[in-house]
Amino acid sequence: MTSVRRYHLAAAACAAFLAFPAHATTEIQWWHSMGGALGEWVNDLAKEFNASQTEYKVVPTFKGSYDESMTAAIAAFRAGNAPDILQVFEVGTATMMASKGAIKPVAEVMKMAGASFDPKAYVPAVAGYYTAPNGQMLSFPFNSSTTVFHYNKDAFKAAGLDPDKPPKTWPEVAAAAAKLKTAGHKCPFTTSWISWTQLESFSTWHNVLFATQNNGFGGLGARMAVNTPLHERHLQNLANMAQQGLFVYKGRNNAADATFVSGECAMITGSSGLYGNVKRNAKFAAGISTLPYYPDVPGAPQNTVIGGASLWVMNGKKPEVYKGVGQFFAYLSKPEVAAASHQRTGYLPVTIAAYELTEKSGYYKQNPGTDVAVQQMIRKTTDKSRGIRLGNFVQIRTIIDEETEGLWSGKKTVKEVLGNITKRGNEQLERFQKANGG
Structure with a gap:
């Protein structure tokens, strides 16, 4: 068979193939x-x-x-x-x-x-x-x-802390931060997602409400419920730690994550999803523990939120x-x-x-600690701890960022901050309720 004939046969076969539509993806x-x-x-x-x-x-x-x-x-x-x-x-x-x-x-x-x-x-x-x-x-x-506690085991060792015994309560976090600072750490403790870790999960972990109507699960009439002595106590403790250089605020959302991975900050409350980044990029031994709590609060710890x-x-x-x-x-x-x-x-x-x-x-x-998030979430939930589902929640979180930033800088008091979060947060909830026929 000549090469010309071969070429014509191949061309005919190709044309025949193209005549049938290929199965589109x-x-x-x-x-x-x-x-x-x-x-x-x-x-x-x-x-x-x-x-x-x-x-x-x-x-x-x-x-x-x-x-x-x-x-x-x-x-x-x-x-x-x-x-x-x-x-x-x-x-x-x-x-x-x-x-x-x-x-x-x-x-x-x-x-x-x-x-x-x-x-x-x-x-x-x-x-x-x-x-x-x-x-x-x-x-x-x-x-x-869910929210967990990540810590730098190497930094713990250098500060004379037991790397296998992370702080479980907020008083223990403050004590560990003081030792880390004495050992020369410029950022003993930080946190990402302020609202999620320090108000939302904080509330469910202590089995108290963040918002009424069971945190919004009960309907559109939910209103903020964080203006309480427990929330005030916690934010005041964090504000005191900020003034003493034990807690260093590193910005909104997950901006603080990078400061933990780099080794700049020794302890962080943040997402369990930070683990992959730490495992891949951190140059130190890291540990994961449960979110800290106040041991004198009845019903704590309960469960953290999604x-x-x-x-x-x-x-x-x-x-x-x-x-x-x-x-x-x-x-x-x-x-x-x-x-x-x-x-x-x-x-x-x-x-x-x-x-x-x-x-x-x-x-x-x-991989010790990798089951912490699961264990925190699969505990039996209550009506107060099932989760938080609010309208205009993105805006409410921004309000919480704005108000608490005034607290860390010493420009606002805790009472002012919680009062403003309640007032401004409720305005957002009312707006959402009206817009959705509630």
Whole structure:
């Protein structure tokens, strides 16, 4: 056969192949707020899912901080080009729940995909937070965290503290901070997420309310409940520590995390999700312990509240997109996938099976402290500690940041700060209630 004839046959075969439409891959746009090591984790999850099948391709896109990605998604939804999946931090949950036309409940999406879905398979404290009053799960638990206490074991040793005995109570934290300062530490203790760690989780950990109506779970009429002697005592203690150089405020949101990872600050209250960053980048031995508490408060410690984020599915998409999203969520729920994510990041295992698989593997024994977040969350919750779900919560957190910054700088008193948080927070809650027909 001549090369010319061979060429014509090949061209004919190619044309015949192109005449039949190839099976199109359905793209799924996923907007998220995971940077650094966590961004790599998100990209790897998408790659692994995409490699596991040929029908769907998940495309993750970093959209800035949680606040920024939520704002961008709302604007995109109004313009008719919202992503298919949106990662929303827990503070935005009540707002998303109220946006009925904007979202497709995850339970419906899983049904459309023909994927088996049992809300009881998920860690109850996690699933319950993202479940509507009618029992329908609205979003998919993805990177759920809780507040924990991270500390630098090497710094403890150098200050003459026992690296295997982290402080469990707030008086012990102050005592450890004083020893660290004497040993030359410029930043003995810091915290990220002031509202989440020092008011929200602080409240549930001590089994007291952060807001009325069981922290918003009971309805839209919730109002702030932090103007109490216990909250005043705690903020006054932190203010005293700030004046003595024992507590150093490092900024809003998770700005303080970098100062712990670098070794600048020796102790931090923050997210369990910081573990992945510490494990990968810290040049010292680190430990994880439970959130500190006041031992004389009845009912303490109780349980901490959820943090992190969940995945919301946006409305108005084609059926094949929902099928793909459902398949992706089913993939993320596989025990081996969920267990690997938990171990890599420090976020909670989203399913009970993932927790059990991790425990059986001996991971918790080999990595002491990595089960602290799980243990804090799986304690029996009360009506006061189930979680906090408020409208305009993002704005309320900003108010708390603004007011407490006046406290750390010595410009405001604790009474002023708690009074202002209550007044300004209630204005936001009233606004949300009116806007949503409450």
